[in-house]
Amino acid sequence: MKKYLVVLLLMFLLIGCEDEQKKGFGKPEVPNLNGNSYGNIINGGFVAKQDNILFYMKYNNSNIPFISSNAIMAKKEDGTKEVKITSKGFGGINVKNEWLYYTVLPFSDVPMLYRVKLDGTEKEKLVKGADYVQVNHDKVYYYNKIKNGLYKMNLDGTDKVQLYSPKAEVTMNFFVDGEQIYFYKPIDENGDGGKLYSMSLNGKNIKKLNDTESYFQIIKGVDEEYLYYIDEDEYLYKVDKQSGKEMKITDQKFSSIIVDKNWIYFLNAGDHYHLYKMKKNGEQSQLLIEKEVSDINVLDNWIYYKIEGNEDIFQVKTDGTENTLFSKHK
Numbered sequence: 046m047k048k049y050l051v052v053l054l055l056m057f058l059l060i061g062c063e064d065e066q067k068k069g070f071g072k073p074e075v076p077n078l079n080g081n082s083y084g085n086i087i088n089g090g091f092v093a094k095q096d097n098i099l100f101y102m103k104y105n106n107s108n109i110p111f112i113s114s115n116a117i118m119a120k121k122e123d124g125t126k127e128v129k130i131t132s133k134g135f136g137g138i139n140v141k142n143e144w145l146y147y148t149v150l151p152f153s154d155v156p157m158l159y160r161v162k163l164d165g166t167e168k169e170k171l172v173k174g175a176d177y178v179q180v181n182h183d184k185v186y187y188y189n190k191i192k193n194g195l196y197k198m199n200l201d202g203t204d205k206v207q208l209y210s211p212k213a214e215v216t217m218n219f220f221v222d223g224e225q226i227y228f229y230k231p232i233d234e235n236g237d238g239g240k241l242y243s244m245s246l247n248g249k250n251i252k253k254l255n256d257t258e259s260y261f262q263i264i265k266g267v268d269e270e271y272l273y274y275i276d277e278d279e280y281l282y283k284v285d286k287q288s289g290k291e292m293k294i295t296d297q298k299f300s301s302i303i304v305d306k307n308w309i310y311f312l313n314a315g316d317h318y319h320l321y322k323m324k325k326n327g328e329q330s331q332l333l334i335e336k337e338v339s340d341i342n343v344l345d346n347w348i349y350y351k352i353e354g355n356e357d358i359f360q361v362k363t364d365g366t367e368n369t370l371f372s373k374h375k
Contacts, residue, residue: 080139
């Protein structure tokens with residue numbers, strides 16, 4: 046009888062712990078206006094923040110998406126109350142109000158967009174084929190890889206509206222900014238090299254932004270005045286949002302970049318993809334991490350990064366100090 050009671054007690058404790066694990070977090074006191082920064086989304090969106098809560102991927106080492114045991118976790122900034130929000134996530138994390146939006150790769154390279162409440166309940170599939178997902182105020186904007194078009198919808202996945210679709214079957218990336226959407230169309234209707242364009246949030250007033258023809262002007266970073274892109278030779282350019290004037294920033298070679306108010310954080314393609322930062326005018330280049338880095342996200346004064354061939358997530362302050370492990374892979 047005592048053994049039976051002990052087993053029941055252990056089962057009760059385990060169930061209680063599991064329920065506590067599933068509680069997660071509720072409605073925020075100060076909800077985000079945008080689900081994540083554009084710089085983070087274009088670089089995988091593996092870390093996001095709302096209030097004082099960090100949301101992040103916990104990866105495994107499987108390269109096969111549909112058997113992945115990846116999880117999306119959350120914890121307070123001070124490292125307390127770490128909980129699992131959901132399983133099978135691949136990235137693209139946006140957090141808005143009491144919902145977390147994320148992508149899953151079930152059987153192919155076609156992403157599925159889901160959302161789940163911050164307490165881990167009410168998981169919903171929203172759309173198949175969504176890429177470059179940006180939760181902006183009260184809308185979700187995404188590129189549909191299946192239908193080849195730029196769409197928006199309500200936060201709950203209703204009222205899907207196509208804003209733009211190029212005639213050529215190509216992937217285009219975009220950035221939602223205030224009352225404008227800036228996007229790159231790699232090939233135009235005549236087969237010429239692509240250009241940057243802008244349009245209003247309803248898909249109207251489409252305007253060509255620059256005259257440079259290129260097969261590689263993917264928008265990699267943004268700030269209040271400029272769009273930033275890396276050309277075929279891995280050099281960094283910025284384009285004035287209003288005038289379309291372009292400027293090459295430096296002769297350094299770049300991979301991933303993230304732009305904030307004063308700095309550009311980047312992987313230096315000319316130096317083994319080590320992590321650097323520099324002023325936005327191309328000056329004061331500084332080495333931060335002397336390792337081959339594969340991905341970066343930035344939140345506040347922290348850089349979150351992954352090392353090539355390793356699924357752990359590390360963090361380092363933007364001044365290069367306090368380099369520590371943030372999340373161990375499964």
